[in-house]
Amino acid sequence: MRRLLAAWAAVAAVAGLALAGPAPASVVALQDDRLPNLTGAPLVARLDLLASTGTRVTRVDVLWSRVARSRPADPTNPGDPAYDWSVYDQIMRGLAQRGIGVILDYYSTPAWASASGAPNAAPRAAEAGAFAGAIARRYSGTWRDSAAAAPLPEVRRIEVWNEPNIEQFWTPQCRRGPRSRYVPVAARGYAALVDVAAREIRRANPDAIVVGGVAGPAGSTDDRGKTCRTGSESVSVGSIISALRANAIRIDAWSQHLYPIGAPDRAFFFPSWRSLEQLTPLLDKLRPGMPVYVTETGYHTSYNRFHRYFVSEPQQARWLTQTFDIADRTPRVAVTVWFNLQDNPSWTGGLLHADLTRKPAWDTFARVAGAAPVPQEWLP
Amino acid sequence: MRRAALAAPCLALLAWGAAPAAAQAPTAPLEKWNEISAAALTGTDLLALDTETVRVRRRLAGGGLGPVEFTYHKTDLVGVGLAAGRRRFTRAAFDTRLAIRNSIGSQSGARLATGTDGASVVLPGAHGFAPPVVWCCPASGIEVVVESDGRSGAQRALAAGLDGTRVRMLMRSADGDVALVSASPGLLANPDDLDESRTAVPFAGRPSGGLAAIADGVVAWTEDPATGVVRHGAPADTGVTDVADTRFGGRVLRVWAAPGTVAALVRTGRVASVRTLEVASGTVRTVWRGTSLPRVAVGGGAVAVADGRRILAARAGPVARVAQARGPVAAIAVDGDRVAWFERVVIRRGGKPGRWTVARLARVTR
Numbered sequence: 001m002r003r004l005l006a007a008w009a010a011v012a013a014v015a016g017l018a019l020a021g022p023a024p025a026s027v028v029a030l031q032d033d034r035l036p037n038l039t040g041a042p043l044v045a046r047l048d049l050l051a052s053t054g055t056r057v058t059r060v061d062v063l064w065s066r067v068a069r070s071r072p073a074d075p076t077n078p079g080d081p082a083y084d085w086s087v088y089d090q091i092m093r094g095l096a097q098r099g100i101g102v103i104l105d106y107y108s109t110p111a112w113a114s115a116s117g118a119p120n121a122a123p124r125a126a127e128a129g130a131f132a133g134a135i136a137r138r139y140s141g142t143w144r145d146s147a148a149a150a151p152l153p154e155v156r157r158i159e160v161w162n163e164p165n166i167e168q169f170w171t172p173q174c175r176r177g178p179r180s181r182y183v184p185v186a187a188r189g190y191a192a193l194v195d196v197a198a199r200e201i202r203r204a205n206p207d208a209i210v211v212g213g214v215a216g217p218a219g220s221t222d223d224r225g226k227t228c229r230t231g232s233e234s235v236s237v238g239s240i241i242s243a244l245r246a247n248a249i250r251i252d253a254w255s256q257h258l259y260p261i262g263a264p265d266r267a268f269f270f271p272s273w274r275s276l277e278q279l280t281p282l283l284d285k286l287r288p289g290m291p292v293y294v295t296e297t298g299y300h301t302s303y304n305r306f307h308r309y310f311v312s313e314p315q316q317a318r319w320l321t322q323t324f325d326i327a328d329r330t331p332r333v334a335v336t337v338w339f340n341l342q343d344n345p346s347w348t349g350g351l352l353h354a355d356l357t358r359k360p361a362w363d364t365f366a367r368v369a370g371a372a373p374v375p376q377e378w379l380p
Numbered sequence: 381m382r383r384a385a386l387a388a389p390c391l392a393l394l395a396w397g398a399a400p401a402a403a404q405a406p407t408a409p410l411e412k413w414n415e416i417s418a419a420a421l422t423g424t425d426l427l428a429l430d431t432e433t434v435r436v437r438r439r440l441a442g443g444g445l446g447p448v449e450f451t452y453h454k455t456d457l458v459g460v461g462l463a464a465g466r467r468r469f470t471r472a473a474f475d476t477r478l479a480i481r482n483s484i485g486s487q488s489g490a491r492l493a494t495g496t497d498g499a500s501v502v503l504p505g506a507h508g509f510a511p512p513v514v515w516c517c518p519a520s521g522i523e524v525v526v527e528s529d530g531r532s533g534a535q536r537a538l539a540a541g542l543d544g545t546r547v548r549m550l551m552r553s554a555d556g557d558v559a560l561v562s563a564s565p566g567l568l569a570n571p572d573d574l575d576e577s578r579t580a581v582p583f584a585g586r587p588s589g590g591l592a593a594i595a596d597g598v599v600a601w602t603e604d605p606a607t608g609v610v611r612h613g614a615p616a617d618t619g620v621t622d623v624a625d626t627r628f629g630g631r632v633l634r635v636w637a638a639p640g641t642v643a644a645l646v647r648t649g650r651v652a653s654v655r656t657l658e659v660a661s662g663t664v665r666t667v668w669r670g671t672s673l674p675r676v677a678v679g680g681g682a683v684a685v686a687d688g689r690r691i692l693a694a695r696a697g698p699v700a701r702v703a704q705a706r707g708p709v710a711a712i713a714v715d716g717d718r719v720a721w722f723e724r725v726v727i728r729r730g731g732k733p734g735r736w737t738v739a740r741l742a743r744v745t746r
Contacts, residue, residue: 262450262483268438274448302530303512305523305571309452309481312509313530346572348530 026327026334028372029057029103030351030365031296032341035091036061043087047094050341053351053362054369056099057378059295059337060091061162062106064131065119071112075130076200078138085138089145089152096153096380103295103335105159105214105255106135107169120171122189129196132160136204153380157209159255159295160197163216164190165235168306173235174228182228186235191243198251211293212251215240217259217271237271241282253334254283257296261309264322273326280332292332296339297323298349301359306346316349317360324368335378338365405472408460410737413710416722417455417490417505419739421462421679421715422498422518426469426739427477428711428722429490429502430456455480455487455504457516460739467718467741474739478502478516478523484509489590494679495542496596499566501526503540510534513549515565524565526575527551535559538587539601541594541637548594548615550583550601558583560599562617579617593637598659600642605632612642612659626664628655638678643667645676654685654699667699668692675709680716682744693719693744703742710737719744 032050035043050058068075072082095102109128114121137143141154164170170186177183198210219236228235237256244251256279260267268274276292283290299319300310311319320338327336343350351362410416410430417429432454439447457478461470480487480502489505498518504511513527526547527537535551538558542548549561560583563575585601592601599620600612608630613623630648637643642657654668654676668674668685675686684693686709692699693714707725714720720741726733 261452261481262436266448266450268448300530302510302528303480303482303514303525304528305514305525308479310484310530311482312484313532315483345525348528353531 025373026294026324026330026336027057027374027378028055028324028369029059029335029337030055030341030369031059031337031339033061033339033347034342034344036063036066036087039087039090043090044094047091047098051098051100053341054366056369056374057101057103057335057337058095059103059105059159059339060088060095062088062104062135063108064106064113064123064128065108065110068110068113068131071110072134075127076133076137076204078134078143080134083134085145092139092153092155099379101374101378101380102139102153102155103157103159103211103293103337104135104139104155105162105211105295106132107162118171120167120169122170122172122186123193125189125192125196128161128193129200132158132197133200133204136201136208140205140208154205154207156205156207157211157253157293158201159211159214159293160194160251161190162214163218163257164193164214165219165237165240166216167232167234169216172231174231174233176231182231182233184228184233184235184239187239187243190240191247191249194244194251195247195249198249209252210250211253211255211295212244212249213237213240214255214257214295215271216257237279238282241286245286251286251290253291253293254279254286255293255295257339258294259297259299259307259309263319264326273323273330276330276332289332291334292330294327294333294336296337298339300348301343302348304346304348307349310348313359313361317364320361320364321368324372404463404466404468404470406468406740408469408472408474408739410458410474410722410739411734413724413735413737415488416711416737417488418492419677419711419713419720419722420492420494420500421713421718421720422494422500423462423715424498425459425461426713426720426741427457427459427492427494427500428474428713428739429492429504430458431487431490431505433486433488450483452481452483453485453487454482455490455502457492457500457502462718462741467743469739469741477521478514480504480512480514482509487511491540491590493541493594495545497545497566499542499545501540501542501547503537506536510536513537513540513547515547518566522571524568524571526563526565527561538590539592539594539599541596541599543594543596543615546617548599550587550592550594550599551580552586556586558586560615560619562615581617581619584620584623585611591632591635593635593642595637596639598637598639598642600635600637600644602632602635602644608632608646610635610642610644610657612637612657624662626657626662628657628664629653633673634676636676636678638680641678641681641683643676643678643683645673647673654683656683665697667694667697675712675721677712677714677719679714682714682716682719684712684714684719684721684744686712686721689723691719691721691742693742694746695744696746700746702745703740705740707738714744717744718742 072080111117139155173186174182219234260272342352414432419428458474485508487504538550587601613620630646634645689705691703705723707723710722
């Protein structure tokens with residue numbers, strides 16, 4: 001009997017079920033992708049705007065190409081003169097002052113770091129991994145940007161890249177191979193990057209949480225990552241997991257972006273909230289019970305070319321509530337980040353219109369964020 | 381019996397031209413009997429808007445008592461290449477060039493306009509929301525969203541078309557005023573750039589319902605369908621010039637515009653007729669008359685009509701039969717030399733009957 005109970009406990013733990021009382025609620029978070037485009041007083045105002053939503057956690061995109069306009073001599077050293085962290089230092093200090101915790105992701109290959117010079121060019125693992133180390137060291141909680149200043153805030157959660165399974169962020173996804181067949185290359189390349197980045201991040205801050213995947217809502221190759229039907233196909237989420245597993249690469253959490261077609265509790269096309277059940281067994285093969293970070297989700301309120309599915313503004317508000325409800329009922333999901341604060345012509349999933357007027361979802365988010373507990377470990 | 385069972389799938393494959401990929405095909409199929417809201421020929425391609433309300437229903441493992449159900453609405457711009465100078469397609473399959481999806485309301489009645497450079501403009505039907513206007517993409521394959529606004533008081537596009545490289549739109553505001561908005565999405569270096577060339581000027585008219593159309597050098601609309609009068613003029617960034625009224629007679633049910641031509645479907649009593657106006661001369665002609673409401677297309681100086689299963693077309697004067705469809709016609713297009721239509725047929729494949737919408741081509745003979 002005891003053996004049976006032990007077995008059941010193990011199974012339940014693997015399945016992510018909570019045996020000792022209710023599971024911790026998924027942390028409610030909101031991203032503002034305009035932050036890195038501002039400095040000085042406009043940045044301060046923007047940080048106040050973000051804080052006024054009630055969010056206690058946010059996600060910040062670090063653009064590698066902006067921080068490292070030229071090749072650093074010592075790429076893991078955040079003090080290398082080639083690096084310009086000024087915007088990010090302001091952002092991190094500003095968020096910490098407002099009591100907002102941070103998840104960092106980084107992407108955008110500098111021109112010097114690829115043959116094509118394109119920001120979506122697949123990075124070389126050694127260089128992009130070293131940059132992850134520089135980020136982790138700079139925001140390890142001990143780094144001082146000048147002798148007189150207080151140390152910069154610590155950011156523990158670092159996502160390796162953004163949506164490596166989407167051509168907009170990582171190209172090529174597939175490459176022409178022998179006998180004119182296309183073979184997927186993005187998953188293998190990304191796994192190589194995570195391998196280096198995870199090592200460098202942990203070396204810089206042993207307490208850091210390395211978040212891998214950061215997978216976009218796309219990808220259609222087979223999960224073993226053997227073939228691409230065409231040169232323009234994107235690699236699947238499963239093939240990235242397979243590549244990480246094949247190389248025994250250790251990550252602490254998996255990040256998945258969800259943009260469901262349909263209501264959060266009904267949509268089941270992969271990836272969606274309902275299809276997370278398909279994802280978790282794959283993640284368990286990387287590490288049993290690995291937490292899932294939903295670091296982008298949302299609903300657009302008008303058509304745009306990056307996201308061709310939209311809902312009405314009242315629907316967006318209702319489905320925002322459902323999104324965080326379903327996240328709360330999904331024990332594996334540690335955090336859910338609504339993307340984005342404000343609309344722009346390419347992205348209309350904001351709580352605010354482009355002219356900063358509020359959508360109904362603004363009040364809904366404020367209510368949800370206000371009611372959601374945030375564990376201390378997520379706060380600055 | 382065995383021979384018949386074998387013959388059916390073979391005939392079916394032949395029927396939709398399932399030839400090797402490199403070969404040209406006489407037909408191109410679309411799965412299902414979706415609404416083909418509109419079709420157009422660009423010279424190099426046959427384009428169509430495939431509109432559907434998708435009802436998703438699936439029983440999920442661990443999903444509780446019943447199946448999961450939800451609905452969304454879509455408009456796909458699909459296209460297939462045309463073999464130069466021939467009544468054949470470059471391949472026997474459409475590819476999807478745009479996909480507009482929402483969970484608000486039906487996109488039924490979507491409209492499609494094409495220009496001289498192969499570009500197209502999609503205006504989905506919009507039940508419960510302001511429709512986006514999307515320009516698509518002759519060379520790059522990259523679309524430009526010309527108009528998209530989800531706010532409750534957003535302007536609604538009543539009509540959109542291509543005037544040279546300029547997209548012209550009639551936009552109605554919440555208070556009923558209409559503006560002529562112009563933009564040049566095809567000239568943007570980056571599809572997300574602000575279009576500095578965009579203009580908006582008051583439009584001296586209040587088109588009724590969707591009874592407005594825009595093409596190269598012409599905008600046509602009716603303000604009161606019951607009068608049978610269609611107004612038309614030449615659109616420009618500064619407004620519409622050379623505005624004139626033409627009496628088409630009867631009640632105006634639809635309006636089309638093509639370079640140099642305005643057409644209307646009108647009904648008088650039980651009789652429906654398609655009438656055309658040659659803008660330069662002011663000549664109005666009745667090109668078709670009947671008792672049912674036909675599918676109509678205008679383009680390249682020709683008019684095409686699908687009257688039941690009869691495909692009729694002409695470059696001048698009354699339309700004449702050029703082909704016979706094998707099923708109900710969902711949409712029709714004409715470019716002056718060729719007429720294309722989408723017919724709904726049942727084809728047995730692997731012994732099972734399936735619903736297909738098949739595109740065919742015929743020559744405009746006179």
